[in-house]
Amino acid sequence: MDEHATHGRRRLKVGVVGIGWAGRQHLEAYANSEDVEIIGLAGMEPELLAELRAEYRIPHAVERWEDLIDLEGLDAVSVAVPTFLHAPIAVAALERGLHVLSEKPIARDGDEGRLMVDAARRAGRVLDVAFNHRRRGDIAALKRVIDDGGIGRPYYAKASWLRRSGIPSLGSWFTNREMAGGGPLADIGVHVIDYALHLLGEPKVLSVSASTYAELGPQGRGGGAYGAQTAGSAFEVEDLATAFLRLEGGVTLLVEAGWAAYRPAADLMDFRIYGTDGGAELSRVGSPADAVESLHVFSEDGDYEPEVGPSAGHQGVIDDFLAAIRAGETEWGRHDGSLALTRARIIDACYASAAQHREVEL
Missing domain, CATH: 3.30.360.10 (Dihydrodipicolinate Reductase; domain 2)
Structure with a gap:
């Protein structure tokens, strides 16, 4: 049996982009999860990056998210960075065949969120958003x-x-x-x-x-x-x-x-x-x-x-994300980020209503 397998199933290899508060919640939750190996971490703060790498015994710690999503054997990635980076990182990761868990909101607006959902559907991979x-x-x-x-x-x-x-x-x-x-x-x-x-x-x-x-x-x-x-x-x-x-x-x-x-x-x-x-x-x-x-x-x-x-908090978010991946390809299409996209469309309409001083239909 594979040295990285327990209970008869392969361990999922995951990475986390972002080492702020949210990123650290993802790290802790992954570390508490069975059959998961954190193999990569990306962040812009060198001292904190080194500290977290040592604490969680992560083999690869990099500054650029592009280097993280290229890691060999990676199955999934958490995106816990400023909102303007959600779409570019998520789309790139999905195009590489990775499952993606993004922090909320899904993106800056519904149009960017749609790019992420479309990428998940094309790739046939899970896209989830953290609503803890x-x-x-x-x-x-x-x-x-x-x-x-x-x-x-x-x-x-x-x-x-x-x-x-x-x-x-x-x-x-x-x-x-x-x-x-x-x-x-x-x-x-x-x-x-x-x-x-x-x-x-x-x-x-x-x-x-x-x-x-x-x-x-x-x-x-x-x-x-x-x-x-x-x-x-x-x-x-x-x-x-x-x-x-x-x-x-x-x-x-x-x-x-x-x-x-x-x-x-x-x-x-x-x-x-x-x-x-x-x-x-x-x-x-x-x-x-x-x-x-x-x-x-x-x-x-x-x-x-x-x-x-x-x-359950972020542990519940991570558990559900991992369960969706474990459910297999026939179930991945049910987890394409659509619900989070509806939230973004509602917020878009709210901002439009406030700017135009009128009711806006969806």
């Missing part, structure tokens, strides 16, 4: 309640992720429109849209009406917790966005995404839903490291707090 928040324990518990009819037919929902001082460093790629594609709506709002539509059963979005604001970032305000701010630095995106989405079946969804606003200091990520037989409120308050979660369901038969299991 839908894999939280509270989201999973509420999903079970809704799917089991616990609140009847949903008709209105509100979802948000709001920060007090959470603008990523001014002057970085996060606040550069060309590199990021947008501000909090594209950065954290994409998570909100994803878990909201996931909870609602993936209804089609018919139209959006959105507004965006850039009031604090241009003044050098609204940072600190997520990177130092410098007054006068370039700020080319919004710092707050709100969108009203009309969904098929008469359901409506209100989304808020903000990096900075004069509100309580702790981050708030929440979801409220009203149905014909009940409702529910979910909240997550605090920084990712110490957030306090709560989930309440309300109904005629009495209010209660469902049992909430552990959150």
Whole structure:
């Protein structure tokens, strides 16, 4: 048996492009996975690259992503880099026959996302995008309640992720429109849209009406917790966005995404839903490291707090990605990035609506 095989199956050889926070989440999750060998790592910070290479015993550590995707024997690659690099790296990797897991959002806009999806279909390989928040324990518990009819037919929902001082460093790629594609709506709002539509059963979005604001970032305000701010630095995106989405079946969804606003200091990520037989409120308050979660369901038969299991986070993302690869060629076509592309199209419509001051149909 192959020295790199266990339990009768070959170990998948993977690489990670990007060594920031997200890239390190992917590394840790791969390291915790059975039948996986991390053979390559690419990053621009020499000291951190060397440190991670030693920690995870990775044979190849390179600066250029092009060198990583050319490694012999590589099966799959994680793309955890600034958004403007998602499409070029993913398309190149897919064209080399690699499976790809990209960080969110799929790309700067839907057109770039479409290039990635088309490349996955041509190559017949898996393309997945990391939506780790839908894999939280509270989201999973509420999903079970809704799917089991616990609140009847949903008709209105509100979802948000709001920060007090959470603008990523001014002057970085996060606040550069060309590199990021947008501000909090594209950065954290994409998570909100994803878990909201996931909870609602993936209804089609018919139209959006959105507004965006850039009031604090241009003044050098609204940072600190997520990177130092410098007054006068370039700020080319919004710092707050709100969108009203009309969904098929008469359901409506209100989304808020903000990096900075004069509100309580702790981050708030929440979801409220009203149905014909009940409702529910979910909240997550605090920084990712110490957030306090709560989930309440309300109904005629009495209010209660469902049992909430552990959150899978990025480990769940990696596990699902690896399972899709292991499922074999007949299943790969079901994992072509299409769902993430729908998220990008929704965000595109939101930005168009905000710019044109009108409702935009999808």
